[in-house]
Amino acid sequence: MNSDNSRPDLLIERYNANERTIHWITALSFILLALSGLALFHPAMFWLSALFGGGQWMRILHPFIGLVMFSAFSCLAMRYWRHNLIELSDIQWLLRILQILQNRDEGLPEGARYNGGQKMLFWTLLPCMIALLLSGIVIWRRYFSAYFAIDVLRFAALVHSLVAFVLILAIMVHIYAGIWIDGTLGAMLHGYVTPGWARKHHPRWFRSVIKSQHLK
Numbered sequence: 001m002n003s004d005n006s007r008p009d010l011l012i013e014r015y016n017a018n019e020r021t022i023h024w025i026t027a028l029s030f031i032l033l034a035l036s037g038l039a040l041f042h043p044a045m046f047w048l049s050a051l052f053g054g055g056q057w058m059r060i061l062h063p064f065i066g067l068v069m070f071s072a073f074s075c076l077a078m079r080y081w082r083h084n085l086i087e088l089s090d091i092q093w094l095l096r097i098l099q100i101l102q103n104r105d106e107g108l109p110e111g112a113r114y115n116g117g118q119k120m121l122f123w124t125l126l127p128c129m130i131a132l133l134l135s136g137i138v139i140w141r142r143y144f145s146a147y148f149a150i151d152v153l154r155f156a157a158l159v160h161s162l163v164a165f166v167l168i169l170a171i172m173v174h175i176y177a178g179i180w181i182d183g184t185l186g187a188m189l190h191g192y193v194t195p196g197w198a199r200k201h202h203p204r205w206f207r208s209v210i211k212s213q214h215l216k
Contacts, residue, residue: 011192012209020191022075029069030171036062037164063140070133077126083113084123090116105200113205121174128167135160 015023036058039048052058089109093100093116096108100117114122137144138156145153178185183197198206 010195012195012198012206013191014187014193014198015191017191019076019079020188022072023188026069026072026076029065029072030167032065033062033069034164034168036065041161060142063136063142066132066136070129073125073129077122077129080114080122084119086116086119086123087112090119093117094120110204111202113202115202117177121170124170125167128163128170131159131163132167135163 032052035048036052038045039055039058040062046055049055049058052061089111092109093111097117100108109116135156138148139145139153139160148156178188181201183193184201187193187197195206198209
């Protein structure tokens with residue numbers, strides 16, 4: 001463990017309590033939706049419905065949990081979209097992804113609050129969330145599906161399944177990266193990172209934080 005973690009005065013706030021709460025609501029909702037979605041997708045996975053009190057309760061809860069996830073993610077998206085605008089340095093960062101995976105940091109473009117990989121994840125999640133919401137409303141039997149033709153329902157179900165698959169893969173990459181890069185997961189658990197972590201992974205953001213602290 002980095003010795004800086006024992007000195008709160010030496011740490012830099014990455015996420016406040018409100019941001020972390022919304023993130024974990026989104027994460028928990030995603031896990032519940034992934035489990036219930038897999039159970040609904042294929043009979044071989046239907047045993048997962050027991051986690052929700054059976055098939056009937058699972059079918060009732062799944063769309064409502066989806067609304068919770070979309071609402072929580074929307075809060076994060078509105079807060080962070082400006083930090084995720086793609087810059088030339090992000091494209092250069094992505095072009096050197098093999099170098100990054102080999103843990104070779106020399107010559108990499110300096111990262112702002114989020115690097116090219118994190119921005120690519122954001123712009124993958126955003127359309128996926130919107131597509132899941134819209135297709136989910138169409139196939140929501142209790143309230144909306146009766147208003148659509150069978151061909152529309154089938155298309156919406158296909159879109160829902162494909163987009164959910166993309167979302168699951170994207171979140172798996174997100175989880176792996178959070179574990180792989182030491183200190184990243186801790187930032188979302190307790191909200192703080194060490195100056196060394198910030199300087200190494202997001203130097204432009206680090207300098208802006210230091211500058212703002214000096215101006216106070």
